[in-house]
Amino acid sequence: MVDAHRTFVIVGGGLAGAKAAETLRAEGFSGRVILIGDERDHPYERPPLSKGYLAGTDERDSVFVHEPAWYASADIELHLGQPAVHIDREGQSVRLGDGTRVHYDTLLLATGAEPRRLDIPGTSLAGVHHLRRLAHADRLRGVLAARGRENGHLVIAGAGWIGLEVAAAARSYGAEVTVIEPEPTPLHTVLGPELGTLFADLHSEHGVRFHFGARLTEIEGHAGMVRSVHTDDGEEHLAHDVLAAIGAAPRTGLAESAGLALAEGPGGGIAVDSSLRTTDPRIFAAGDAAAVQHPLLGTRLRVEHWANALNSGPAAARAMLGQEVSYDRVPYFFSDQYDVGLEYSGWAPPGSYDEVVCRGDVGKREFIAFWLRDGRVLAGLNCNVWDVTAPIQSLIRSNHSVDPQSLANPDIPLGDL
Structure with missing residues (x-):
């Protein structure tokens, strides 16, 4: 039985929003959960759009986060094909495109990102x-x-x-x-x-x-x-x-018009603390739109990849329930191209590292690459080498100097470093 005295609203019908709704129920929240999405499709995952589904190896139904019937079974109220156009922070409500007002006690913005447009002649052509x-x-x-x-x-x-x-x-x-x-x-x-x-x-x-x-x-x-x-x-x-x-730009218009703080710098995003809370204590943000004050990396960071949506949605849900949350996940993404599969962990923007060390055979595209600064591992990429994400992320979390020769030696297990 749903307790109508508390209402949590999620704006954004992607992976972060769907996983947040799932986590609220898994954690025992019995109030109303309302999920608002501006697409008519049920929440889905984005990696297949450029990988298996696009290439014709995966079926369309494989992209969805949950079966459509799951939302009703979990008492999740869906407003699909309806954009949220305004947040009334004082009145604690969200106005939809058709004029409907939805009250919230706590609000999660999982508004995602949108593709950057070419600003050149000819973009209106078919094709x-x-x-x-x-x-x-x-x-x-x-x-x-x-x-x-x-x-x-x-x-x-x-x-x-x-x-x-x-x-x-x-x-x-x-x-x-x-x-x-x-x-x-x-x-x-x-x-x-x-x-x-x-x-x-x-x-x-x-x-x-x-x-x-x-x-x-x-x-x-x-x-x-x-x-x-x-x-x-x-x-x-x-x-x-x-x-x-x-590239893609975070969808921050709703937050900005509501007066929430945005992150400075080229990455942009909705500024949140390590618990994914915005400058309004009743409003949280997760997924591609959120720029998190990252406790591990010591900087504000916005990550657009699948793993961030998968993990930050549930983290935000727990924070909305009053649990202690410190979102310190090591950034992670994966890619598949032809016969090459790879995983990348960490954060090593240009100018942040002073050395790249490889172990394995780069020519055969079976290797691990590490980005280092002062001997400390900032990031690692494993290419056609599997089951090494955990030790790579442990090296990043340790923040300790590692001997580059040992790092490059495939006979020394990563766990030993």
């Missing part, structure tokens, strides 16, 4: 794509299959994780792919030049063409359809479709 929502993946999956049959050309703006994963999926269908990237290597701002070349070689071996050191300046069309793209160095590339994969 210009983004990949953030299930509807985007539905459409792009059909496009890739068609381009594969027709030997069509896909141009991808951006050689980050999404750009590379879509490139791999497109090549699996047989589509021609050109990736345009302003940096000198793929994943340059994440992995640096030390490992970026590895991914350039991997994709080149599978027929992907790269154009580094350039940006798109125009998408040219004919009869309303994409025909080619132009770059700032004067080059032109044939294109039937264009994917903008230039």
Whole structure:
């Protein structure tokens, strides 16, 4: 029996929001739980959108966090296809797009992120794509299959994780792919030049063409359809479709209009403390939109990846229930491209490390790479080497200096370090 005297509202129908709702019930909360999502689909996970589902190896139903019937069985009230447009902090209510007002005692903002847009001529042409929502993946999956049959050309703006994963999926269908990237290597701002070349070689071996050191300046069309793209160095590339994969921006408009503090700096996000509480004690934030004061890393950090949504939603739910929470998860993400699978743990932005140490065979793409500063492990990436995430994260958490030669020696177990 639901106790209607307490109402927890979750704005955001993604993984973080769904896991928060699940955790509230698992922790014994008996009040109303209302989940608001601006998409009509039930909450789903985003990794398959650029991996298995996009590549055609996973079915559509596999992306959903719960079976649709689960929400009713758990007494979770759903408002799907309804954006939240305003928060009245004094009146403790959320107004939806249709004018409905929903009261809350405690509110969680899991509003996620949205794809950054290309600010160039031609973006309104048919054949210009983004990949953030299930509807985007539905459409792009059909496009890739068609381009594969027709030997069509896909141009991808951006050689980050999404750009590379879509490139791999497109090549699996047989589509021609050109990736345009302003940096000198793929994943340059994440992995640096030390490992970026590895991914350039991997994709080149599978027929992907790269154009580094350039940006798109125009998408040219004919009869309303994409025909080619132009770059700032004067080059032109044939294109039937264009994917903008230039990153994502946190969806902070609702929080900002409510007067909640936002994080400063390029990452942005809704500023929260280590318990995921905003500057309003009744409002919390989790997932891609939240910029957490990270107790382990000693900085404010916004993480857009799957593991953060998976773990921060439940952490926020526990904090909403009054439990002691210190969200200090080591950032983690994974990627699958062709026959290469990898996991990355930690945080090592450009300029933060002074050495990269590898153990294993980089040439065979079976190795672990470590980013170090003063001998301390900041981050680790395991490529086609498995069951090492726990010891890598332990090395990061220890904050102790490690002998680089021992770190590079595969005969010394990571646990011994």
